[in-house]
Amino acid sequence: MLLGNSLHYITSNLYFVEKQTISIAKAGITTVLNSRTSVLAAANPPSGRYDDLMTARDNIDLQTTILSRFDIIFIVKDIKMYAQDKSIASHIIKVHASADATATDSKTTKEDNWLKRYIHYCRTECHPRLSESAASRLQESYVKIRQDMRRQSNEIGETAVIPITVRQLEAVVRLSESLARMTLSHVANDNHVLEAIRLFNNSTMDKHQEETQIKRRMGIGSHISERRLIDELTRMGMNESIVRRALVVMHQRDEVEYKRERRVIVRKA
Known part of the structure; x- marks a missing residue:
């Protein structure tokens, strides 16, 4: 993750990386070198967590001149889901439990060697x-x-x-x-x-807008007829099947629940 001054330095040089060069100005030496790598940057929203009542643009809060330099922008939310949280916790525990064994075994596996050779071959021999x-x-x-x-x-x-x-x-x-x-x-x-x-x-175009509009329309604890909610969102130009899919996902995350034989939706979180 790139934060603070590191993020500022990286983003200030994105233009040059895009042009396959990068500028260096250190200790009185100014030069331009060839760029042989991509830039992967991560940052938190201004408030420290993603606010569903704000637009994606406001949550990211970076200049469009900087954002436009990235080929793909993914919005990653920390969503409370029991199965997902359990899986993440299990993975982290296993990583720490096997840390000592990994440190003592520094030999590179054949699979790692094969992958490195494959990537190198793709870069050097294939120019589609x-x-x-x-x-x-x-x-x-x-x-x-x-x-x-x-x-x-x-x-x-x-x-x-x-x-x-x-x-x-x-x-x-x-x-x-x-x-x-x-x-x-x-x-x-x-x-x-x-x-x-x-x-x-699915990244830059922000396909989370259906969920965002549902949350803007429904405050926590409020309820609304499913048919009425879908009709309102489709009048705003959204696709009905995508809205229904967003509701299913929100229901799986326990953010909404259905009542009265699934005719009424209640916002829980």
Whole structure:
């Protein structure tokens, strides 16, 4: 995790990393070096935890000029779920329990060697480019995303985490080519583009808006007819099946419960 001055330093150099170079200014030496790595940064919301009553943009609270440099932005919430909490706790305990054994055994396994060799081979031998069909599909998807963002902004007053510009189009191109490289393909085809778009939509485009709108509509302890809630959200431009899926997920997390033969929804948390 990058915090404080470290995060500021990394984000101030994102532009150069994007251009495959990075600037160095230390001890009176100023130079530009080639960049051979990606940037992975993490930060907490201003209030210390994610506020569902605020937009994703307000929770992140970083300049769009910085956010637009990242190819993918994921919002990770600490959600209270018994099964998930138990699984995480079990994993952490096992990690600490086996820490001594790992420290004493410093030999690299054959699997680790194989993975390193595979990644090295992909990087050095595979340089895929978009096929004509994939490029056409990507162009159509970009135009549609821009149209959807304008419609969403006009109808419900909300936008994606960051503005959707040509920079995000370049990000999806990089994702498509990376997916092709993973399969040792010299051509990024339609399937690679579709998967890259799916990753982009489920991260940067903030697919949490249905849950956010449900929580804004329902205060903790309040109740509403399921039909009425769905009708209100669909009038705001949301897809009914996605709203129902969001309600199912919230019910699994014990954030809402159904009453009166599932006709009424009660907000619990």
